[in-house]
Amino acid sequence: MSLQATIIDSALDYESNSGNITFDFAHTQIEFIKQHNLTLVWILETHAHADHLSAAHYLRSQLGGKIAIGKYIIQAQQTFKDIFALSDTEISVSGKEFDQLLSHNDTLFIGDTAIKVIETPGHTKDSVTYLIEDNAFIGDTLFMPDSGSARCDFPGGAASELYQSVKRLYALADHTKLWMCHDYQPNGRQLQFQTTVAESKLSNIHITKDVSLDHFVSIRQTRDSKLAVPRLLYPALQVNIKAGELPQADEHQPAFFKIPVHILRHIVQTEDVK
Template sequence: MSAIIIKPFFHHDTSTISYVVYDSYSLNAAIIDSAIDYENNSGNIAFYFADSQIEFVKNNKLTLKWILETHAHADHLSASYYLRSQLGGKIAIGKNITQAQQVFKDLLALSDDEVSVLGQEFDVLLNHNEVLYIGDTAINVIATPGHTKDSVTYLIEDNAFIGDTLFMPDSGSARCDFPGGAATELYQSIMQIYSLPENTKLWMCHDYQPNGRELQFQTTVAESKKSNIHIRDDVSQDSFVAIRQARDKNLAVPRLLYPALQVNIKAGQLPQPNSHNQIFFKIPVYIRQSEDK
């Protein structure tokens, strides 16, 4: 019988699903893809969502060993740094976070003091096929790039935490138009996931509840292969790339893109306050010329 227990937490503002995963024998735990509460209009930041996870960890007498990111998210701000400050544990992410750091350091004109390009803000940079542990239970790391270069899947027994690689079957797959994204890579990564046993549970990082349906946290390899609206198991790479590229051309910029990236490439650290103890995010401005000029 499995010792693994999975507790989902839903962050309503960003439709993000985060997980506390723990070994019921050792009471060692991991938290995957947690979020900060951030109001873009007011600039207010709070930690209610992360605090609910902290309360769960403490109430169940768990020891947090790992704070895991599936990738540097563009749609919510990571609570990893805050969780570590409250509970300990190590923050881990795919090793290609260094590429994301370089891209967005340049894009946002960040200084060497604001972000490294070596992943130094994280405790562990993960390689494909690396293995972590909570108690005696293995966490297998699978590199699944395509949405981003640093995307990874965490396979724990028959549970795969897949980040933004796939969504629920009625929502399809992740966009590939961010720097470092590639639809061909995403297709190959999804094929890796589809090669897992068909009863493998795929735990979502987001659920956007199309047509107002009830919230869902997970599907299976078999169900996604059968009915995913973008990539069933009979869809060729060329067809998928065409679908993905056509869709990406019409997608809006994520609402929290620039604040999220500034925090998430730094393992959830907020920008340093200035001499007046104020914190600011940078937002690049692009001036578009009128077409009739």
Template structure:
């Protein structure tokens, strides 16, 4: 398998890894799961995390072909529009984004002006779709369960799994958001674990399991099969569903879920400004 060059960027406030994935034989690259910095208390955004990616791209004279999302993130805002404006590239996400837009368009009373057809993105990917990064071929696995629209991008020997899996010592994604389902997640994970055992798995988040002092962004299929605390070989689907359902019932909501979903369901754009030109994010009371 081809081996893309992968550079990670870590946003510790949201425990998020973003990536630049490079074709080793050209200057072509893709950006995955970018972060728009957001001070929730002040309601203020910043682009320092995105600027670090831009600097890397320009320092290495790279050409951005894709700005991709593995899913509609609930823990950070996407910087995709800013990166798209600065660097070009087509935006992409899973085709089931329409389900997420329908669910959260209603939840946030987004109004008729909010399109629920995924048209905010340049490309809506389905299971089995392929795309190119220079001479690299990427292919798409639809891996729902955390959200209906979750994708895994398999690019050469690298798989970018979003929130589907974490480091083996931390486990798997929660499934209690609207549209999530633990049984569906288990089956999605089996798709990932069916990849060649040497496949590098790049994670969207790491939270440092107890006893571990460093953040990690990468594991392998072999390591996940052997040691993932939730879905190692031998764990049945029913056992996983029971564990995941009970665990999810103890979890609080992510700190940035309300602003994140409103922005990310719009491909990283803010809601429309009001008549005065001011942009507002909504906080539904007692809804979730």
């Protein structure tokens, strides 16, 4: 039996109100690896998340291993380099911050166990799924059947692509376990984080096996038009497009995140008083 391991979609602890970043959750993973005498081989990202800060860079510094993500992270880097006005020294737009960029049908290994890479864009262009035996780690492609599917209104996202990606997942064996990144617990039900291909094909509220492309795109676009910006969008993306590397402080200043400011002016038209 191999003692090699992988960590998928790691996270730092970040308090947006104070700016404090800690490593408590990452340390639980580090301790587990050490206690079981495991060797961390791969630190995998399903995509550049917009709702948490990746711990990939920190984990690699503590345990070694290689950080990998879908090859279209390069497009995300270019997009957000422009949005955040990042310099050439702050971001590469070549993906070199990651150890390996992945394509559809690439295969990685932990010991003798294969990790098959499945491109599943739609939520973001760089989204991939990792299939390990009968376990699919699907990122933000689908949620639990009573929650539906992921938003597609981020730069590079497309509801039509997400539809094709879900169909790709639905082509897996029915017993394949789908592991969630999120669960929004509709109606206050207990937390859940795993369903199956069969269950999702049968009862996902946005996309069962019989839902048409046009119907799904309509559902997604209507829903996306009403969604708020994720609370951690701006700090998360500045870290995650750089494989979890935090902004650097200099000798005179602390580190900062950049937050774009949108000035919205409400214009009131009045009639001239004669």
